[in-house]
Amino acid sequence: MSMATGQVVDTEAAQEFMREARRLIQEPELDGIAEELRVKSLRFGELLGRDSLPRISGEQLHRLLRTIFSSRRHCDQVLAQIGEDGWRESLWSLLHGQDPVAIRLDRFDQELAAVDPGIRRDVAGEVLHFFDPERYWLWTRWIWDPELGTGALPLVTMEEHDLAADSPGATYLRVGAGIAFVNQTGRSVGFTRFGEEAFGVDVYLACVYGVYLYTITRIRMTQEFNQVIPPLPQLARRLLGVHRMEV
Numbered sequence: 674m675s676m677a678t679g680q681v682v683d684t685e686a687a688q689e690f691m692r693e694a695r696r697l698i699q700e701p702e703l704d705g706i707a708e709e710l711r712v713k714s715l716r717f718g719e720l721l722g723r724d725s726l727p728r729i730s731g732e733q734l735h736r737l738l739r740t741i742f743s744s745r746r747h748c749d750q751v752l753a754q755i756g757e758d759g760w761r762e763s764l765w766s767l768l769h770g771q772d773p774v775a776i777r778l779d780r781f782d783q784e785l786a787a788v789d790p791g792i793r794r795d796v797a798g799e800v801l802h803f804f805d806p807e808r809y810w811l812w813t814r815w816i817w818d819p820e821l822g823t824g825a826l827p828l829v830t831m832e833e834h835d836l837a838a839d840s841p842g843a844t845y846l847r848v849g850a851g852i853a854f855v856n857q858t859g860r861s862v863g864f865t866r867f868g869e870e871a872f873g874v875d876v877y878l879a880c881v882y883g884v885y886l887y888t889i890t891r892i893r894m895t896q897e898f899n900q901v902i903p904p905l906p907q908l909a910r911r912l913l914g915v916h917r918m919e920v
């Protein structure tokens with residue numbers, strides 16, 4: 674995948690978000706979340722392999738969807754909308770098909786047209802990344818929501834790095850380019866060095882979004898409403914699907 678040239682990461686903003694996050698979460702906790710993501714990846718790998726995926730049970734599919742933030746509370750609905758066999762076939766094509774990933778993701782998006790767009794695209798981004806974290810990156814709405822133009826990634830990248838695209842697959846490639854730059858910069862200056870490289874940037878972006886969420890909530894809501902949002906360690910785990918992990 675070719676990447677944009679020029680400065681992509683807003684290093685000053687990226688470091689400031691991490692400084693604010695470190696007031697709310699300790700370094701050992703960040704490493705711990707990265708380790709939980711490694712475990713999640715191992716379990717996704719066991720469930721979604723070439724031989725195991727065709728035999729995955731309805732209960733296992735349910736637990737898989739419960740381990741993704743946006744589908745956690747909608748498992749029964751989204752399973753019913755496509756059917757267990759439909760999910761198995763679409764997941765197999767997404768993960769094990771021979772076409773480029775953008776084409777596979779667009780096909781997955783079309784096959785799951787009955788499911789809410791945000792949920793089906795979050796599921797695609799999660800299963801790709803956690804099935805093969807060295808090859809694929811994480812894309813969820815809290816990282817980049819193309820409908821609202823919000824998320825953690827545009828908070829730490831330059832405006833010139835355009836994340837908008839004509840299809841989910843093309844958007845996935847642009848998100849991947851941005852994440853690659855954030856990870857490269859973060860490993861260099863220290864704000865994504867948590868656990869294995871593939872998961873450190875996930876932890877960092879979850880912290881960025883958490884800090885952003887706290888900031889806008891303080892501005893828009895009273896302290897009574899602020900208390901509804903969990904502390905950053907728990908919030909990051911929820912966003913990343915490892916709070917009470919069920920797979």
